[in-house]
Amino acid sequence: MSATESPHRALGLTDFEYDLIVEKLGRDPNGVELAIFSLMWSEHCGYKHSRKLLGQLPTEGPRVVMGPGENAGAVSVGDGSLACAFKVESHNHPSAVEPFQGAATGVGGILRDIFAIGARPIAVLDSLRFGELEHSARSRYLLEHAVAGIGHYGNSIGVPTVGGEIYFEAPYEQNCLINVLCVGLIEQDKLIRSAAAGVGNVVVLFGARTGRDGIGGASVLASAELGEGDESKRPTVQIGDPFEENKVMHCSLELLDKGLLVALQDLGAAGLTSSASEMASKGEVGLDIDVRRVPLREADMEPFEIMISESQERMLCVVEPQRLDEVLAVCERWEVHGTAIGEVTDTRTLRVFDAGELVGEMPVTALVDDCPVYDLEPAEPASQMYPASDPVIGAGLEQGATLLAMIGSGNLSSRRWVYEQYDQIVGSRTVRRPAQADAAVLLLEPDAKQSEGPRPALAISIDGNGRRVACDPYRGAVEAVLECSANLACVGAEPLGLTNCLNFGNPEKPHIAWQLSRAVAGLADVCRSLSVPVVGGNVSLYNEGGGGPIFPTPVVGMVGELPDARTAGRIGFRDEGEVVALVAAPSWKPSLAGSELAKLRGEAPAGALPTVDVGEIGALHTAVRQAVRTGSLSSAHDVADGGLAVALAECCLSSGLGARLELPTHEDPEALLFGESPGAFVVSGSSRAVRDLGEYAEILGEVGGPNLKLRGHGIDLTVRVDALELTHGEALPSLLQ
Amino acid sequence: MNFGVIRFPGSCDETDALLAARRVGDARLLWHTDRDLTGIDAIIIPGGFSYGDYLRVGAIARFSPVMAEVERFAGHGGLVLGICNGFQVLCEAGLLPGALLPNTSLRFTCRQVELEVTKSRSRWTSACEPSELLSIPAKHQAGRYWAPDPVLDEIEEGGQVALRYVPGNNFNGSSRDIAGVCNRAGNVMGLMPHPEHAVDELTGSADGLKLFESALAMALA
């Protein structure tokens, strides 16, 4: 802060916003109040640039049990007695500064969101974006440490990491993305909300002691572009302690199980400030908090520091006075410092005391509802916003060599190096581990004493190809949703609901505003067409490092349900001699625009993405899903990044089996092989099973031999499966060396 | 038969162990401060990160009240199985020889591994044929089994090596490919891979069930 700058500007508030605060309070705010307002009115807490847009998203549906606005959304699953809670959240800026702790606390934060509504976390997936590994020691460092951090936290707390995706693209070089999705399960009648209620009830804080972690994190780190001098931001990064979180989680679930709580809320960005304000706002009450009662790591903390500290692994709950002793006893058993720090009042103000002395008093509505909401001023850019990447693959390369080069590239290489660092199986629910199927599959009930009958399961997928969104924000966002739906179809799951994390640049810039508004419009339209409600999500803006904005990256997480995990689909072929078919929508028209191959050839992310008929593709997904559910198909895999040839190679890689195939005639053989567009699958099985797919299916040939062999008009591609395995498997470890 | 599964603060796989044990018998959780093992026929010390594993893997858990009872129980010939972190705890407690060091890669690794059953004194593999192969997942960051050479010679000759990694599967760098060891009496066994995560073909393999069935056979004998 420069000496002449006014405090509110240093805290990220505009003069207009400051004047508004003075108007709401009827006086100048003191230091404590200014710190609290600056956080509550930051983009991170106030959604001031995105709130209007988010209103377009469909949020209702017959299966929705809890929609946006709570800690996480939830949909009804199974026989209707259970709810599946899920949400994706970003931890981008902290991870760009300190990737291990940033990613670890990202996992910790989203886990708390899930158990804050009473659900037991059962799975984590993550969506990561880094710069190109070949050219960037920084990207290699970020990848290694972020993956280690995710593993450290998830593995230590006993929640499996069952899937995810990673892209390496130059625009993420300075601003990596770490998005984490958590899924939990709860009996519907035990869902708890975060609304504080009952005047005279006690506010109890439990979990880790409060220190100076992340002071100013929410407003300084999360709402300003990263630039030079990132090193100096290091002290504000939160440190995670998964052991503490393990205890806090078990304690929370036990408190809820015993029915001891009126409300529960986790402490995330902006710590006590945000949690207390949100709880009071939803309950339409006031809260008195005495910061001197908060257990501290450092005794000399100022009231404002205690209010905004982002120390991890803390929860806030509201308890009836006669139950306080019982609550504190459960906290004691789990060794999590349960402490009464305040009470619910009828004042509708948040009052902060320091050992009994009033040090801050703010109307709750001013903090939560009166944050100004800004209109975006979108303008379509006149020229290409992102530079072309360096060419890696020459245009003249023959088709087999092109395929090998593609599956050895960063984006298409094996993720084994990553997912092996994650516990994928704790909880005994994981039916499909990473790389076995297009979506993770988790049993609703791990206890299989009745192994004979159907085993209902959840399927989860996460996706968002920023390069495609950079080409066309509307269609790219539509594709992200269709990709998740296709992934679920491949395991036999029907979509129930969706969560998203909108990772974009600075929305105050017209071109970013255009990307954001077009992408949200695309999400809204495709979700309506597919009847998949959006039950929660997160927005991460100002993702711009020194090199310009990131690719616009809406990350979509989708949860679906399948009646019986025993028939869940797999990627890999199963047996020699089975039939392989292309299952495509009539309008499927793969093209190289915005494709992996175009990128690897050094083309800029531009050109028209194929138009899609969402209704037709939705019907195709239904047909594939039904075929998988019968159990008659051996494999099902959707044609996505890298196109048909890469999809076929992945079926070989997952099984170790080759295939001899004749591809249909196409005007552009290269587009048929490597072009991308939603609306196609590769399946294998008996010829009868494949024929049951009707008009969609076209038999290409059969599984067998040591090679993937493709023939057709203008197509002549033969690659040994063991060569594919070597190139695909070694690519990521060798890029990291 | 009744299994007792210990839950320390920081345990992760206790529910999995409970579910696996219930496939062959009854099972209940024991809290780390419990001192009453009445009615328990076999104890499982599960995987996870007891007490955060903050000082050294397994180091603090071994001094918990329940472990004093487990030591007494084992001394009387009671069946005790330590899985992953539980193996580390048993080594720290001196109930099993050796120690578990960080994997040579220094990375946490989760992978399905092939194990070969060794002819040994272990009662926990009594339902397996010698040389039988088991496919069981392993997942840990500190699973490199180590003991001084004379100790390794002694446990090999004394029939205390119960499981070995099949060549190509020893990702943690364990001495002599040792994946699981037992005490001299054979009632206490520890292993790094997770048999409780291999009890259902649907989730990958049912080979780990053999260890629980071994315990059942011993309890009934």
Place this chain on the structure above:
Amino acid sequence: MKVRVLIRPKAGILDAQGQTVERALPALGFDDVRNVHVGRLVELEVDNPARVAEMCERLLANPLIEDYEIVTAAADGART
């Protein structure tokens, strides 16, 4: 009295952490580095430092795989 306990892997045991650091240093231009070992530091305050060795034997170190060294405040001051 303030006491520091330095714990390091026993000689002869593969110290994967130490080796990783030893391999990384030359890449940064530190060519003359040998015998890197990574251990732990435990700081504590005790009334009776005579019992710290027993603490090490029983909890702070695993004597099978680790060596330890007890440094009292006075000795520490003398060393630096």
